[in-house]
Amino acid sequence: MGRLRYTISRLLQAIPVIVGVITITFFLTDAIPGDPVQIMLGPSPSAQQAAAIRAKFGLDRPLHVRYFSYLFDVIQLDLGTSIYYQVPVTQKIAERLPVTLYLLLSAFTFALVTAVPLGIISAKRRNEPTDHVSRVVALFGVSTPSFWIGLMLIIVFSFWLDWFPATNIILPWVAPASVDGASNQLDVIFKSIHHLILPTITLGTLQMAAFTRIERSSMLEVLGEEYVKLARAYGVSETTIVRKHAFRNAQLPLITIVGLQLTSALGGAVLTETVFSINGMGRLIITAIQNQDFQLVMGTTLVFGLVFVIGVILTDLSYAYVDPRVSFEGEE
Numbered sequence: 001m002g003r004l005r006y007t008i009s010r011l012l013q014a015i016p017v018i019v020g021v022i023t024i025t026f027f028l029t030d031a032i033p034g035d036p037v038q039i040m041l042g043p044s045p046s047a048q049q050a051a052a053i054r055a056k057f058g059l060d061r062p063l064h065v066r067y068f069s070y071l072f073d074v075i076q077l078d079l080g081t082s083i084y085y086q087v088p089v090t091q092k093i094a095e096r097l098p099v100t101l102y103l104l105l106s107a108f109t110f111a112l113v114t115a116v117p118l119g120i121i122s123a124k125r126r127n128e129p130t131d132h133v134s135r136v137v138a139l140f141g142v143s144t145p146s147f148w149i150g151l152m153l154i155i156v157f158s159f160w161l162d163w164f165p166a167t168n169i170i171l172p173w174v175a176p177a178s179v180d181g182a183s184n185q186l187d188v189i190f191k192s193i194h195h196l197i198l199p200t201i202t203l204g205t206l207q208m209a210a211f212t213r214i215e216r217s218s219m220l221e222v223l224g225e226e227y228v229k230l231a232r233a234y235g236v237s238e239t240t241i242v243r244k245h246a247f248r249n250a251q252l253p254l255i256t257i258v259g260l261q262l263t264s265a266l267g268g269a270v271l272t273e274t275v276f277s278i279n280g281m282g283r284l285i286i287t288a289i290q291n292q293d294f295q296l297v298m299g300t301t302l303v304f305g306l307v308f309v310i311g312v313i314l315t316d317l318s319y320a321y322v323d324p325r326v327s328f329e330g331e332e
Helices: 002-030 036-041 047-056 063-075 089-124 129-143 146-160 185-223 226-233 238-246 248-275 281-290 294-322
Strands: none
Touching: 002 063, 002 294, 036 047, 089 129, 089 185, 089 238, 089 248, 089 281, 089 294, 129 185, 146 185, 146 248, 185 238, 185 248, 226 238, 238 248, 248 281, 248 294, 281 294
């Protein structure tokens, strides 16, 4: 019950955050210089055409009326109609969101699978050559822009070696008939992984580097605790100490940083999707901004905010599963 109450409490706390995201995005979007009607109809639209478009999308109403009307529509899960695409915003988001979530999940999986072993080995072999190599890799990942990594990977592995495709992502659950050269679902899965490798490395490198540094420092701290020294004094092997005593206690800082890295991952997804011409949420929001599609900008920003808030809540809830000492009742 304590966990359920805590979950409900965090969900209620997320409401003002989402309202804040909507409010800031709405007024900043309205302040963008330019006129979406001119983008749609050209630089010299007729007065009748312009008036009809403004009335259709509610652009002729006062700002405060449009704001409260939009809030009311969001409560009803209506994000409006895209000015550029002429379809409901929810429809475009439903088309693009699975692609971005698939890319994010793959990038975080790659980051964790590589960072945790690197961090543990680096901590166990502190100041040895393995540790130095791990720290250099982490420093390179933290300091290198994701778009540059993506461009270098495309040049080397797509153009020079021709090992991987340079564009697009194939979702593993789409029908084989929609994928060139796929005769069954297994072919689709293999092609999906093949297309996914370069974007995953591009987006996941920054997260991998951050996770490696956190894992190393956390493991070093835990390995210096008194109970670990006592286990060594009793003759417990180093492998057993790391696996049974140190590893689980060292994961709380990593869980925290995983939740916080969602912000950089969402921003990196925009660049990664642009570099690899992936039709996900990143390219969608770029298109919306370029065409001053107010409804689409606000809808995509709201979804990004929801993804981040949900990620943070899940991070908090995962504490109790990793460390039994954590209690949502306010006691330890």
